[in-house]
Amino acid sequence: MKKIGFLSFGHWSDHPAYKTRTAGDTLLQSIDLAVAAEEIGLDGAYFRVHHFAAQLASPFPLLSAIGAKTSSIEIGTGVIDMRYENPLYMVEDAGAADLISGGRLQLGISRGSPEQVIDGWRYFGYEPAEGETDADMGRRKALQFLDKLKGIGFAQPNPYPMFPNPPGLLRLEPHSEGLRERIWWGAASNATAIWAAENGMHLQSSTLKFDESGKPFHIQQAEQIRLYKEAWKKAGHPREPRVSVSRSVFPLITDQDRYFFGQETKGVDKIGFIENDKRAIFGKSYAGEPDQLIRELAQDEAIQEADTLLLTIPNTLGVDYNIHILSSVLKHVAPGLGWR
Numbered sequence: 001m002k003k004i005g006f007l008s009f010g011h012w013s014d015h016p017a018y019k020t021r022t023a024g025d026t027l028l029q030s031i032d033l034a035v036a037a038e039e040i041g042l043d044g045a046y047f048r049v050h051h052f053a054a055q056l057a058s059p060f061p062l063l064s065a066i067g068a069k070t071s072s073i074e075i076g077t078g079v080i081d082m083r084y085e086n087p088l089y090m091v092e093d094a095g096a097a098d099l100i101s102g103g104r105l106q107l108g109i110s111r112g113s114p115e116q117v118i119d120g121w122r123y124f125g126y127e128p129a130e131g132e133t134d135a136d137m138g139r140r141k142a143l144q145f146l147d148k149l150k151g152i153g154f155a156q157p158n159p160y161p162m163f164p165n166p167p168g169l170l171r172l173e174p175h176s177e178g179l180r181e182r183i184w185w186g187a188a189s190n191a192t193a194i195w196a197a198e199n200g201m202h203l204q205s206s207t208l209k210f211d212e213s214g215k216p217f218h219i220q221q222a223e224q225i226r227l228y229k230e231a232w233k234k235a236g237h238p239r240e241p242r243v244s245v246s247r248s249v250f251p252l253i254t255d256q257d258r259y260f261f262g263q264e265t266k267g268v269d270k271i272g273f274i275e276n277d278k279r280a281i282f283g284k285s286y287a288g289e290p291d292q293l294i295r296e297l298a299q300d301e302a303i304q305e306a307d308t309l310l311l312t313i314p315n316t317l318g319v320d321y322n323i324h325i326l327s328s329v330l331k332h333v334a335p336g337l338g339w340r
Contacts, residue, residue, distance in 0.1 A: 005044020010056030067101025
């Protein structure tokens with residue numbers, strides 16, 4: 001059994017082929033998609049966060065709205081770039097969203113990836129400390145976020161407050177018990193996967209990672225996951241870790257499916273650079289008849305190592321078509337792999 005969710009990048013554009021012409025279209029359709037995904041039995045609704053782009057950027061209003069309109073589906077991010085965040089304000093936003101959802105938030109964070117503008121976090125008022133890189137800053141903020149999520153008082157109360165204070169130091173409110181244990185780290189390297197385990201975060205591994213061995217993508221990702229699990233065990237955390245991997249999976253059931261994705265039936269891994277000095281490997285897309293997908297996905301070592309699969313979706317094609325894709329995976333592919 002695996003948990004299966006979707007991951008949306010939340011694109012929009014005033015393009016005649018798009019169902020999402022505006023930001024409002026994307027936000028409202030994201031809510032509708034999560035509601036419909038819950039109805040067909042999907043386990044998770046996750047959203048990417050990008051700044052300075054025609055994509056979803058501020059996750060907490062969206063997650064709160066979804067939480068208020070659903071009852072069982074996990075809701076989360078994959079991922080929030082911590083370089084742009086105020087960790088304390090984020091604790092308040094995340095706590096509120098989690099309480100609205102009844103404790104269903106699964107929040108993916110990371111040190112960040114290349115964005116649309118140069119050093120975009122500077123426009124948000126943030127600078128690395130002396131001797132820090134921007135990646136160091138992102139990880140430092142992540143640790144501060146994790147610490148304040150514990151709900152332990154740290155702020156000195158005003159002796160003459162507007163309202164009476166409880167005794168002792170004050171914590172951020174609203175506090176959502178258990179949210180600290182539902183934070184995930186998006187890792188692009190083996191080293192940061194190990195760091196995530198040491199700090200008690202679940203692991204999100206996407207459709208790309210730094211190329212650290214020249215092996216096929218799914219093998220490198222599986223090795224990353226095994227290193228993460230070993231580090232988690234060594235750290236002695238009392239709870240079980242979770243691991244998600246992202247994949248593009250398109251069962252070809254209808255003529256429309258074949259029109260959109262038929263050219264991807266022989267997908268292969270790709271090599272590129274997401275940073276000047278970082279060679280990355282991008283995992284292939286899976287498209288084909290259900291029997292073909294079952295055979296190919298059964299050979300994907302990283303999926304075997306993960307407990308959660310996030311299906312990346314073409315959100316610009318609209319709610320109905322994306323639910324068709326997700327339903328096709330649940331009905332025609334997942335049972336053949338023992339996922340359902």
